[in-house]
Amino acid sequence: MDFLANIVQQVLTVLYNFTESVGIPNLGLAIVLMTIIIKLIMYPLTQKQIQSTKAMMEIQPKMKALQEKYKDDKQRLNMELANLYKSEGVNPLAGCLPLLIQMPIMIGIFYGIRDYNYAAHPEIVTSFLWLADISKADPTYVLPVLSALTTFIQTKQTMPANGGGAQNKMMMYFMPLFIGYISLTFPAGLVLYWVVMNIMQIAQQSIMNRAAAK
Incomplete structure (x- = not known):
């Protein structure tokens, strides 16, 4: 991860x-500029992952029905699940590859921004909008609140019309609260990255939803 973090820091510089x-x-x-560039580069991977995740969530009720019906016959269950994936046009592994590619990049970005040498720059350079120093946590809590709110909106956007089950609904509320909580102690620059990335993700999902509705 040090290699990727170093690249992120060089790009930021x-x-x-x-x-x-x-x-x-x-x-x-x-x-902000780096976040926009990264998001544009990763757009195709993110789109593929979103589509696959949403498709899997939409067929979860049918999957659970099959699991209950064939709980004592694993071989028949696997066959019926395969038929379900085929009939619904869903590949359960389609979302894995984009996620596997993105994860090391995201981790590199996390460490790169978190450990950036902010002290090498004059104080005026590390201030941004209401933030006196983006190398420190946001004392106003505005960014942590925005990180939780944008995470909630983004998660809700990917939920299918049927709600996707109780577990997905629980995650829709738990994840934003968790992200908001850990954002309280992270450098504001890192939380700024997360908020901007979420806003762009929300915009991308909105475009995809409108296209699917046509």
């Missing part, structure tokens, strides 16, 4: 130098 060259040197702005 390049983007900071860019903001400096246009007369607005700011690390917070550099993080």
